[in-house]
Amino acid sequence: MKNSKGWRVLFAVLAILAAMGGCTIIRSEPSEIKNIDETEITQGSHYSRILDDMGPPTKMSQLGTGMVWLYEDVALNEKQFGIGALDGPLSIFKLNFAAGDGSYQGTMLTFDDEGHLTSAGTLNDDINLGRGMAFQFVFTVSSLVDIGDVRGTPMQHTWGKALLNDLPEGLNSQQTLETGAHGVELMTTPPFTGQNSLANP
Amino acid sequence: MPTQRFIFTTALIVLTIATQLGACTNYNRQRGVKNTWRSIDQSEIVPGTTTQMEIVKRLGPPSQVIDLKAGPAFYYLAEQTQGGGVILILFNHLEEKITYDRAVFFFDQEGVLVDYSLSKESIVYEEQ
Numbered sequence: 001m002k003n004s005k006g007w008r009v010l011f012a013v014l015a016i017l018a019a020m021g022g023c024t025i026i027r028s029e030p031s032e033i034k035n036i037d038e039t040e041i042t043q044g045s046h047y048s049r050i051l052d053d054m055g056p057p058t059k060m061s062q063l064g065t066g067m068v069w070l071y072e073d074v075a076l077n078e079k080q081f082g083i084g085a086l087d088g089p090l091s092i093f094k095l096n097f098a099a100g101d102g103s104y105q106g107t108m109l110t111f112d113d114e115g116h117l118t119s120a121g122t123l124n125d126d127i128n129l130g131r132g133m134a135f136q137f138v139f140t141v142s143s144l145v146d147i148g149d150v151r152g153t154p155m156q157h158t159w160g161k162a163l164l165n166d167l168p169e170g171l172n173s174q175q176t177l178e179t180g181a182h183g184v185e186l187m188t189t190p191p192f193t194g195q196n197s198l199a200n201p
Numbered sequence: 202m203p204t205q206r207f208i209f210t211t212a213l214i215v216l217t218i219a220t221q222l223g224a225c226t227n228y229n230r231q232r233g234v235k236n237t238w239r240s241i242d243q244s245e246i247v248p249g250t251t252t253q254m255e256i257v258k259r260l261g262p263p264s265q266v267i268d269l270k271a272g273p274a275f276y277y278l279a280e281q282t283q284g285g286g287v288i289l290i291l292f293n294h295l296e297e298k299i300t301y302d303r304a305v306f307f308f309d310q311e312g313v314l315v316d317y318s319l320s321k322e323s324i325v326y327e328e329q
Contacts, residue, residue: 006209026295051318056276056305065270080293113270154301156264156278157233181268 026143028076028102036107036120047115057109059155059184061177065113070184072106078129078143082136096136100129100143106186127188226295227285231324234264236279238304238319239326246317253312260304269307272315277304281324300324 041050050069057069082094107122163170177185237260246256256275257263263275279302286295303320 006213010213025293026297028297028299048316051305051316055320056303056318058301058303060267060274060276060305062267062269067269067271115271154233154278154280156276157280159265 026076026078026080028074036109036122038120041117041120043117043119045117047109047111047117050109050117061184062181063110063183066111066115066118068111068184069109070106070186071109072104072187074102074104074127074187076100076102076127076129094136096134098132098134098143100132102127102129104188106188108184108186123186125188225285225287229281229283231279231281233279234261234277236277236302236304236324236326237261238277239302239323240328243319246314248314248316251314253308253314256306256314263306272307272309272312274308275306278302279324 036050037053041053047067047069054071057071059070059072061068078098078100080096080098082096104123104125104127107120109117110119112118162176177183241259245251245259253273253275260277264278265276267274267276281300281302282297283300284295284297287293300322301320302322302324304317306317307315309315
């Protein structure tokens with residue numbers, strides 16, 4: 001009798017645990033990009049000094065007769081809440097609700113043809129990744145918000161391969177902001193504006 | 202009777218822990234070029250003397266070649282993603298850290314090194 005009661009308690013505990021589905025936190029840590037020291041780096045500073053202080057930029061490109069550097073990084077945080085079935089075959093699945101946010105840091109520097117700093121600006125911004133929902137296997141943990149715009153493949157990995165795309169993409173790739181010849185673009189820029197709008201339907 | 206209670210309690214604890222310990226996960230992946238710039242003696246790279254040819258011979262082809270007016274720049278990038286966490290039924294937690302090990306070399310029109318820099322963050326170089 002006692003045993004029967006005990007097993008009922010055990011199953012009840014396990015059922016409650018299963019019913020909770022799963023709460024998930026996905027965190028993506030940023031790299032450590034140094035803030036520009038505005039007391040030491042001023043208009044006219046040579047790029048060698050900035051290179052020594054901040055290291056290589058994350059993106060760089062020719063800009064007219066000079067060049068432009070971009071240092072940028074993103075920290076992401078996604079929280080998910082899951083609800084599952086109490087019993088039966090569906091108990092191995094969960095319905096997940098997710099919301100994501102993050103922070104962005106970008107510093108852009110432009111230089112003249114002799115390598116002297118002509119302008120510098122930093123943007124620190126909060127990112128709203130929106131919300132998502134999915135029906136998943138109970139042990140699955142995957143992002144449910146759209147992080148494609150802020151966590152993509154660095155263009156240095158795909159720059160050469162893009163030149164081998166079929167026409168007209170192969171030709172157009174030389175005009176994109178990824179080649180290092182036509183400027184740079186902040187990671188958070190919507191794809192349907194500016195130069196990129198030509199490549200979108 | 203006390204023995205049965207002990208067995209039952211133990212079973213309850215074990216099953217509860219087993220339910221909670223769904224899975225632990227850990228991953229490490231690397232993309233981009235090999236970070237060979239971490240394997241060489243930096244005193245051998247001398248602005249004003251070292252040439253493009255020597256850099257490519259020592260480090261291999263760069264991730265990107267940027268044609269600046271003042272001369273070309275070679276950009277090397279190695280990317281490492283390290284992640285891990287626990288996947289439980291009640292609670293999941295994943296952490297991911299992406300490291301971009303970078304090196305950039307600026308040359309003049311004659312192909313002689315003008316300046317270079319390695320990123321502060323780095324990936325441990327592993328011999329193949």
